[in-house]
Amino acid sequence: MHLSETVHTGFYFLAPWLVFFPVIGLLINAIFGKRMSENQVGAVASVAAGASFIVSILLAYSVSINHGEVMRWQLAPWIHIGNLALDWTFRIDSLSATMMLVVSGVGTLIHIYAIGYMHEDVRYKQQENRFVRFFIYLNMFLAAMMILVSGDSYLMLFVGWEGVGLCSFLLIGFWFEMDTLARPSWANSDAAKKAFIVNRVGDFGFLIAGFLIFWYLGNSFQFDSVFEAAKNAPPEIIVAITLFMLVGVAGKSAQIPLYVWLPDAMAGPTPVSALIHAATMVTAGVYLITRSFPLYDLVHEAQNIVALVGAVTALFAATIAVGQYDIKRVLAYSTISQLGFMVAAVGMGAYVAGFFHLITHAFFKALLFLSAGSVILGVERGHHHLAHGHHHDEHGKKKKKEGRKKEKPHDPHGHADDHAEAFDPGDMRNMGGMRKTMPVTFWLYLIGTIALAGLPPFAGFWSKDEILLDASLHNQTVYWLLTIAAFFTAFYMGRQIWMVFFGEARTDAAKHAEESPKVMTLPLVALAILSVAGGALNLPFKGFHQLGHWLEYTLGHVETLSFNAGVAGISTALALIAILISWLIYGRNPLKKANQPDPLKKPLGFIFTGMENKWYVDKIYNALIRQPFKKLAAFLADVIDWRFWHDFVHDTVIVGSYNWIGQIALNKYADQKGIDRFFNSWADVSYWISANVRKIQNGFVRSYALSVLLGVVLILGYLIFK
Amino acid sequence: MTDLIVFLVLSLVAIASALGMLFSRNAVYSALFLVLNFVVVAVFYLLLGAPFIAMAQITVYAGAIMVLFLFVIMLLGAENLPPSQSLPWQRPLAILLSVVLAVQSIYLVFARARSNTPILPPGASANTVEHLQQMALELFNKFLLPFEVTSVLLLVAMIGAIVLNKREKTG
Amino acid sequence: MVTVDYYVALSAILFIIGALGVLVRRNPLIIFMSIELMLNAANLAFVAFASVYESFSGQIFVFFVIAVAAAEVAVGLALIVEIFKAKKNINIDEMNSLKG
Numbered sequence: 001m002h003l004s005e006t007v008h009t010g011f012y013f014l015a016p017w018l019v020f021f022p023v024i025g026l027l028i029n030a031i032f033g034k035r036m037s038e039n040q041v042g043a044v045a046s047v048a049a050g051a052s053f054i055v056s057i058l059l060a061y062s063v064s065i066n067h068g069e070v071m072r073w074q075l076a077p078w079i080h081i082g083n084l085a086l087d088w089t090f091r092i093d094s095l096s097a098t099m100m101l102v103v104s105g106v107g108t109l110i111h112i113y114a115i116g117y118m119h120e121d122v123r124y125k126q127q128e129n130r131f132v133r134f135f136i137y138l139n140m141f142l143a144a145m146m147i148l149v150s151g152d153s154y155l156m157l158f159v160g161w162e163g164v165g166l167c168s169f170l171l172i173g174f175w176f177e178m179d180t181l182a183r184p185s186w187a188n189s190d191a192a193k194k195a196f197i198v199n200r201v202g203d204f205g206f207l208i209a210g211f212l213i214f215w216y217l218g219n220s221f222q223f224d225s226v227f228e229a230a231k232n233a234p235p236e237i238i239v240a241i242t243l244f245m246l247v248g249v250a251g252k253s254a255q256i257p258l259y260v261w262l263p264d265a266m267a268g269p270t271p272v273s274a275l276i277h278a279a280t281m282v283t284a285g286v287y288l289i290t291r292s293f294p295l296y297d298l299v300h301e302a303q304n305i306v307a308l309v310g311a312v313t314a315l316f317a318a319t320i321a322v323g324q325y326d327i328k329r330v331l332a333y334s335t336i337s338q339l340g341f342m343v344a345a346v347g348m349g350a351y352v353a354g355f356f357h358l359i360t361h362a363f364f365k366a367l368l369f370l371s372a373g374s375v376i377l378g379v380e381r382g383h384h385h386l387a388h389g390h391h392h393d394e395h396g397k398k399k400k401k402e403g404r405k406k407e408k409p410h411d412p413h414g415h416a417d418d419h420a421e422a423f424d425p426g427d428m429r430n431m432g433g434m435r436k437t438m439p440v441t442f443w444l445y446l447i448g449t450i451a452l453a454g455l456p457p458f459a460g461f462w463s464k465d466e467i468l469l470d471a472s473l474h475n476q477t478v479y480w481l482l483t484i485a486a487f488f489t490a491f492y493m494g495r496q497i498w499m500v501f502f503g504e505a506r507t508d509a510a511k512h513a514e515e516s517p518k519v520m521t522l523p524l525v526a527l528a529i530l531s532v533a534g535g536a537l538n539l540p541f542k543g544f545h546q547l548g549h550w551l552e553y554t555l556g557h558v559e560t561l562s563f564n565a566g567v568a569g570i571s572t573a574l575a576l577i578a579i580l581i582s583w584l585i586y587g588r589n590p591l592k593k594a595n596q597p598d599p600l601k602k603p604l605g606f607i608f609t610g611m612e613n614k615w616y617v618d619k620i621y622n623a624l625i626r627q628p629f630k631k632l633a634a635f636l637a638d639v640i641d642w643r644f645w646h647d648f649v650h651d652t653v654i655v656g657s658y659n660w661i662g663q664i665a666l667n668k669y670a671d672q673k674g675i676d677r678f679f680n681s682w683a684d685v686s687y688w689i690s691a692n693v694r695k696i697q698n699g700f701v702r703s704y705a706l707s708v709l710l711g712v713v714l715i716l717g718y719l720i721f722k
Numbered sequence: 723m724t725d726l727i728v729f730l731v732l733s734l735v736a737i738a739s740a741l742g743m744l745f746s747r748n749a750v751y752s753a754l755f756l757v758l759n760f761v762v763v764a765v766f767y768l769l770l771g772a773p774f775i776a777m778a779q780i781t782v783y784a785g786a787i788m789v790l791f792l793f794v795i796m797l798l799g800a801e802n803l804p805p806s807q808s809l810p811w812q813r814p815l816a817i818l819l820s821v822v823l824a825v826q827s828i829y830l831v832f833a834r835a836r837s838n839t840p841i842l843p844p845g846a847s848a849n850t851v852e853h854l855q856q857m858a859l860e861l862f863n864k865f866l867l868p869f870e871v872t873s874v875l876l877l878v879a880m881i882g883a884i885v886l887n888k889r890e891k892t893g
Numbered sequence: 894m895v896t897v898d899y900y901v902a903l904s905a906i907l908f909i910i911g912a913l914g915v916l917v918r919r920n921p922l923i924i925f926m927s928i929e930l931m932l933n934a935a936n937l938a939f940v941a942f943a944s945v946y947e948s949f950s951g952q953i954f955v956f957f958v959i960a961v962a963a964a965e966v967a968v969g970l971a972l973i974v975e976i977f978k979a980k981k982n983i984n985i986d987e988m989n990s991l992k993g
Contacts, residue, residue, distance in 0.1 A: 699989025702812055706916050709819050716826045729895045733903045740910040740930060749922055756926050759907075763933055770900075770944040772952045779936075782959050787929065787966050794970045795922055798977050809986070816916035820909050827905040831898050840894035841944055860949040861956070872960045879964035883971040 010062030014055050015073045015090035018100060018146040021051040026139035033132030042115030045135035049111045049142055053104035060097040068094050068553020072152050086221060091152035095554040098355065098547075099149035099287055106279045106362050107142050109523040113370050114138065114271035116519035120377050121269055124384075125175060125182050134174060134269070141167035145280050149287060153221035154210055157288065161206065161252065164281045169196040171276060172268040180267055181424055191264035198261040202251015206288075209244035212237060227294040235299055242295050242302040245288060246309065253285030254336045255313045255343055260618055262336055266328040270373030273328060278335050278369050279362035286339070286358050289346045293555060297349065304475070307347030311471075311481035314340030316615070318488035322495070322600070323611025326426045327372045330496055334452065335365060337485055341467055344478050350470035352548045352558050356538045357463035359547075363534050364451035364460055367527035371445040372426075374516040374524070375500065378438045379425040382512035423509065428499045430510060435501040437513040442501050444524045449497055451531040453490040453575045459534030461572070466540060469567045470559075483571065490575035494582030502587055725843060728769070736762040749795045753788055760784040771844040774857055900941035907934035919985050921973050925966065932962050 025048025033041050062071070070093040079086040114134065122128050144167055148160025173192025179185035214221060216237045218229035230238060249255065254262040254277075265277050276282070289296060289306065296303050314337045321333035338361050345354030424430060435442035451460035464486060471479035505511040515521075538547035540563040552558045585599050600608050610616070696703075736759055743755035760783045767776035861869060907930060914927030936955045943951025980987060 698809075700809055700986055702916055702919070702985065703809060705912075706812060706816055706819070709816070709823065709912060709916065713819050713823050713826065716823065716830070720826060720830065723894075725895050729899060733899075736903065737906060737910070740907055743923075743926060743930065744910055744914045744918070749920060752923055752926055756930065759930065760933065763937055766900075766937060767940055770940050772940050772943065772955075775936075775940060775952050775955050778956060778959055782963055783929070783933070787963055790966060790970060791922065791926060794974065797974065798922075813917050816913060820913045820916075823912075824906065824909050827909070828902055831902045831905065835898070835901075837896045837898055837945075839945060840896055841900070841941070857949050857952065861953050864950075865953050865957075868957055872957055876960060876964050879967045882968045886968075886971040886975055 010066055010071065011055075011058040012062055012071045012073050012090075012092055014058055015092055015150065016075050017055045018052050018059070018090075018104075018150055019143050021048045021055065022139040022143035022146065024048060026136045026143070029132055029136050029139070033136070034129075036132075038119055038131050039115065041132050041135050042111070042118075045139050046108060046111040046115070048139055049104060049108040052142060052146065053101070053108050056097065056100035056104045059092050060094075060101055063092060063094055063097050063553070064550075068550075070554070084219065086153065086155055088156060089152035089222075090150045091223065092150070093554045094550050094552075095287075095290060095355075096149050098359070098551065099283075100146065102283075102359050102362050103145050103149060103280045104142070106366050106527070107145075107275055109526055110271050110275045110279075110366060110370065111135070111138060113274075113373075113520050113523040114269075116517050117271055117370075117373055117377065118269065120380075124380055125178065127175075130174070134171075137167055137170045137174070138271070138275070141171065141276060141281075145284070148284055152223060154213060154223070154226070155221040157291070158206065158210060161248075161284060162203065164276070164284065165196060165199045165203065165252075168199070168265070168276050168281055169193075171272040172265045174268055174272070180426065188267045191261075191267040195261040195265050198258050199251045202248045202258050205244045205247020205251065209241045209248065212241045212244065217241075223291065230295055230298060238295055239299045239302050242292070242299055243305065245292060245295075246302070246306055249285030249288055249306075249343065250309065251285075252288075253282050253339045253343060255285075255309050255340060256316060259313065259317065259336045260621060263329055263332045263614070266326070266332050270328070270369055270376065273332070274366045274369035274373070277332070278365035282335065282339055283342070283358050283362070286342045286346055286354055289343070290351045290355060290555075293346075293349075293351055296346075303347050303349060305347075307344045307475055307478050310340045310343030310345070310347050311478040311485075312340070313337070314344060314485040315481050315488070316340075318485045318492065319611055320614050321492040322488060323598070323608055323613075324492075325428055325598075325612075326424070327375060327428050327431075327496065327500065328369070328426055330428075330492055331365070331368055331372060334368075334489065334492070337489060338365065338452075340485070341464065341482060344482060345467040345470065348470055348474050348478065350467065350474075350559070351555055352538065352551050352560075353463070353466040353470050355551060356547050357467055359537060360451070360459035360463040360531070360534045363527055364448045364458075364531040367444060367524055367531055368448035368452065370520070370524050370527070371441050371448060374441045374520055375431070375434060375438065375445070375513075376425050377516060377520075378434070378441065378513035379431060379509050381514040382437070383423055383425060383509035385512050385514075386508050425509065428496065430507045431500045431505070432503045432507075432510055433501070433505040434510060434513060437505070437510070438515045440515055440521050441524075444521070444528050445501065446497065447528045447531055449493045451534075453493050453579065454486060454571060455575055456568070456572060457532075457535060459531050459537075461568075462535035462537075462539060465568050465571060466538070466561065468571055469540070469561050469564050472564075472567050473561070483574065486571055487574045487578050490578035491582050494579040495586050498582060498587035504592070506592065725769075725840075728843075732762055732765060732769075736766075750792065753791050753795060756791075757784050757788050760788070769843045770841065771853075773850050774854055897941050897945045901938055904934045904938040904941070907931075907937070921976075921985050922970075924985065925969055925973075929962060929966070932958060 025045050028044050029036075029041050036044070063069070070091065073090040073092065075088045075090060077085070077087045118131055118134050122131050141164060144160050144163025146160070147163060148157055151157040151160060169192045172195050173189045175182070176189040176192065177184060179187035210221070213226055216229075216233055217226045220226060220229075247258075251258040262277055262282070266273055268276075296306070317333045317336035317340060321330050321337065324330045324333060338357070342354045342357050342361070345351075345357060447458070451458040454461045454464045456462075468479060468482055468486070471482055505513075536546075538545055540561060545560050548558050548560050589599075598608065598612075604611075613619075696707075739755045739759040739762065743752045743759065746752045746755060760779060764776040764779040764784070767773070767779060911927045911929075911931035911934060914930065915924050918924055918927065936958055939951040939955050939958075943949065943955075
């Protein structure tokens with residue numbers, strides 16, 4: 001098969017390389033990473049991600065030249081029991097191709113960014129040898145996500161689902177022995193555990209849905225056969241399946257009530273937040289619902305529930321974001337809110353709109369997170385330079401020129417003591433005026449903000465608008481919830497911009513912040529371009545709707561809505577008003593000092609306190625679930641397991657009786673008295689016999705003669721009586 | 723009829739003398755009783771038509787062997803011995819067994835192996851010389867080897883007796 | 894009439910008396926004499942049968958028995974003399990060195 005034929009029929013045989021390239025990357029880094037320089041390690045990981053991206057492009061191309069025909073490519077047989085056959089099959093259609101492109105594309109950019117970011121972060125936390133581990137995990141995540149989006153059955157999707165959950169855990173808890181301020185603490189590992197456990201609750205829902213699918217929809221997980229069987233299934237089953245799937249989506253895509261892990265997940269390094277918790281893993285839930293559209297389209301009640309959950313989450317999270325001070329926390333709640341938008345969209349059946357927003361959100365949220373990371377590092381650099389003065393500045397400059405070779409831990413002035421000060425470089429109250437100290441980052445952040453707020457002609461406007469348009473036509477409740485959420489979105493993003501980049505620097509660290517190196521800013525530029533131009537993917541005008549047409553191959557008929565000036569106008573106006581209000585509160589009289597209370601505190605009073613404290617959801621979960629669980633566990637462990645089972649049953653009953661049997665019953669009675677006596681008596685008997693028989697040899701001749709006579713008598717007697 | 727009476731009387735004497743030998747405390751008395759017994763048995767031999775053996779019995783047994791016995795009894799001065807101290811059950815058990823054996827033997831003889839031919843004493847006209855000739859012929863023809871061996875045996879016994887004495891002297 | 898049974902019965906009785914003597918008496922000389930009695934009883938049986946079967950073999954056998962008895966007595970008495978010299982008494986119960 002040479003290239004021209006391939007080009008015409010498709011590159012489908014390359015499908016497994018989506019997964020294999022990241023796996024090869026992680027293996028090379030795992031085996032040889034110690035001997036490679038940091039740049040090489042990062043390059044290997046990024047090249048692996050890039051190769052995966054190229055494969056995705058080729059696969060998307062293959063789909064398009066075959067007019068969206070679905071290609072299923074089996075890699076390996078897996079479970080074969082009797083009639084059951086579950087295999088690892090790749091499904092290449094327009095939907096999965098879209099996800100592949102987004103995941104690997106944004107993923108590659110983030111890999112490149114992470115080279116620069118982790119170079120500084122491992123030095124800040126004095127753990128240079130962990131650099132390689134980060135890229136191994138990152139590639140592992142990419143491989144798992146690829147398995148998820150390319151799977152041809154719910155089973156393969158679940159494999160990837162679990163895989164990304166694992167990688168999320170590993171990456172959130174990357175700095176497992178510290179907290180975000182690098183002090184020794186359980187905080188980061190607790191955050192990782194929280195993510196895993198909450199996700200587990202979602203996975204439980206997914207598993208129930210999976211079991212129902214297998215049992216009722218044709219003993220298979222494969223998409224086509226499931227959807228075919230669903231047409232004839234009783235609707236209650238479909239409702240059950242879709243709602244349990246919603247539980248899984250709530251876990252993975254951070255919807256109510258299982259969103260609580262995502263804000264804590266900001267404990268992980270910023271590239272992790274960007275890749276996993278903004279662009280890719282959290283969108284897996286949206287992908288799942290879109291993929292299951294035949295099931296959802298059958299049951300409108302379930303769809304309504306999904307849409308409501310998404311909309312309520314969007315508003316709820318947006319309100320919390322208003323009261324947060326940590327730059328990444330704001331973005332985390334923003335992510336939850338935007339995911340709510342997506343879930344609401346697919347819940348209403350507007351799969352194209354939801355997916356459109358997924359793609360644009362990936363661009364600008366990744367941009368925002370990575371820029372936030374850049375800001376945080378800038379403040380850290382400023383703080384670092386302050387603590388060590390001029391001498392360190394020169395040293396720092398030399399470092400940048402030499403390039404990123406791995407160095408020995410460098411601690412001439414005792415960094416650990418500094419960090420014990422608990423200076424939080426991510427707290428927005430410690431920033432201010434950063435547009436002068438970090439201009440490139442400022443512009444990038446601004447582009448991301450505008451995109452997120454949804455101002456035309458940036459990408460976010462088009463995608464969010466399409467969702468609002470759809471909502472206005474199909475579900476008024478959802479429309480109003482989402483519109484208010486959009487208002488808040490613009491508000492808190494404006495608040496963020498004014499607090500961080502405008503005004504005067506509130507701390508010395510912010511005053512001395514430094515711009516990030518090109519290896520970090522260049523990928524951001526790419527993302528910024530995408531955030532600006534990304535709207536072109538699916539402009540709602542006649543002749544455009546490219547994404548819609550593309551996804552039509554998979555989704556069947558798609559309702560294409562044309563641009564509605566009314567809806568668009570309302571949303572844009574609200575966004576501008578929100579930004580204006582935020583300027584009035586935060587921009588006109590910027591905070592002068594770090595510990596000044598937030599201007600909204602007085603007017604909103606307890607409402608703002610509620611926003612600040614995330615509406616106490618975590619505390620409620622703790623009281624309702626965690627404490628009873630801990631008490632139950634303590635009870636089970638101590639009373640039942642230890643005192644009852646171990647002490648009583650095991651020690652007293654089993655060991656005691658065993659000892660009794662062994663030592664007393666068997667040893668004393670059976671063995672000593674019984675058996676010993678029996679066998680000793682044998683010895684005694686034989687002794688007695690021999691002692692008595694010996695008496696025959698008494699040396700007296702007469703008795704010998706007597707015995708002769710006795711013998712004679714006996715023989716004669718025998719002969720007589722014979 | 724007469725031979726039966728003769729037999730009974732003689733057997734009575736024989737048994738009596740045997741019992742006398744058994745029961746007498748004095749060893750000399752026992753020896754003398756035994757001599758009497760031998761003489762009676764010699765008479766029996768005559769009755770059974772074995773004159774040579776009768777003479778041999780008297781000469782050798784009663785004459786030589788018993789004299790030797792008496793000689794040793796006198797030499798050792800072992801006429802009387804104190805009563806037995808060990809093996810208290812020996813005597814009763816021996817008597818019992820002997821009685822049993824006697825009963826068994828009598829029974830065997832008279833109940834199982836009865837014979838009818840009478841044994842007659844040789845008549846007056848029995849030719850002793852002829853008897854002797856025939857016996858000698860038999861002895862030196864058929865039983866030559868045992869005869870020679872017996873002579874060797876006697877020689878050995880003599881040597882043995884002498885050696886036993888001699889050893890005692892040198893040792 | 895006297896048949897050979899009578900002679901055999903007599904021989905048996907004499908033999909038993911001799912055996913009794915061997916078992917009961919402690920004086921070795923008496924024991925020896927009892928042995929002679931036993932041999933004698935056997936001789937009587939031999940001669941009785943020789944007379945019945947009119948064969949000389951029985952009598953010649955008796956001849957040999959007498960010779961052997963003589964030899965045996967000679968050696969035996971020599972031994973008894975030796976023992977007496979060693980132990981100063983001839984109580985047969987004292988000669989139990991082979992006691993096991």
